[in-house]
Amino acid sequence: MINLTSINQLAEVDNLSNQRPVIIFKHSTTCSISNTAFNRFKKAYANENEEQLPVFYLDLLKHRDVSNEIAKKYGVVHQSPQTLLIKDGKSIHNASHFEIDLSEIKELL
Numbered sequence: 001m002i003n004l005t006s007i008n009q010l011a012e013v014d015n016l017s018n019q020r021p022v023i024i025f026k027h028s029t030t031c032s033i034s035n036t037a038f039n040r041f042k043k044a045y046a047n048e049n050e051e052q053l054p055v056f057y058l059d060l061l062k063h064r065d066v067s068n069e070i071a072k073k074y075g076v077v078h079q080s081p082q083t084l085l086i087k088d089g090k091s092i093h094n095a096s097h098f099e100i101d102l103s104e105i106k107e108l109l
Contacts, residue, residue: 001025001045007069013056014089021092021109023055026067026082034081037100041083043068043086053109 004013004024025041028034034095047053060067060080071078074086079096085105086092093108095101 001050001055001057004058004066005063007066009056010066010069010073013086016054016087017090020052020054022086023053024058024070024084024086024106025055026058026060026070026073026078026080026084028080029059030061031080034096036079037098041100041102048102053106 013022013024025038027038045053058066058070067078067080070076070084074084074091074094076082076084076091076094079094081100082094082096083100083105084091085108089103093105095104
């Protein structure tokens with residue numbers, strides 16, 4: 001996973017998403033629901049090829065400005081935890097809480 005720590009990295013997300021889909025995982029490190037969803041996601045993602053399906057990880061407590069920009073840029077309502085599937089610079093899918101499901105995301109690829 002690639003740590004997403006600055007708004008400037010969203011250009012990298014968009015550029016990469018023009019070559020292959022990219023996932024953004026927004027995580028609140030103090031929320032038990034977010035921790036559970038993130039651990040389930042990491043377990044499912046453990047067997048994935050990071051080159052084929054890159055994940056940008058956002059600790060939203062440390063980088064709330066980035067989370068706000070993601071909501072604005074990709075036209076989604078802020079949630080935590082939340083995944084966004086970015087393709088060609090646009091969010092084509094997002095899910096939050098226990099609806100985060102890597103197999104569902106992969107069906108959209």
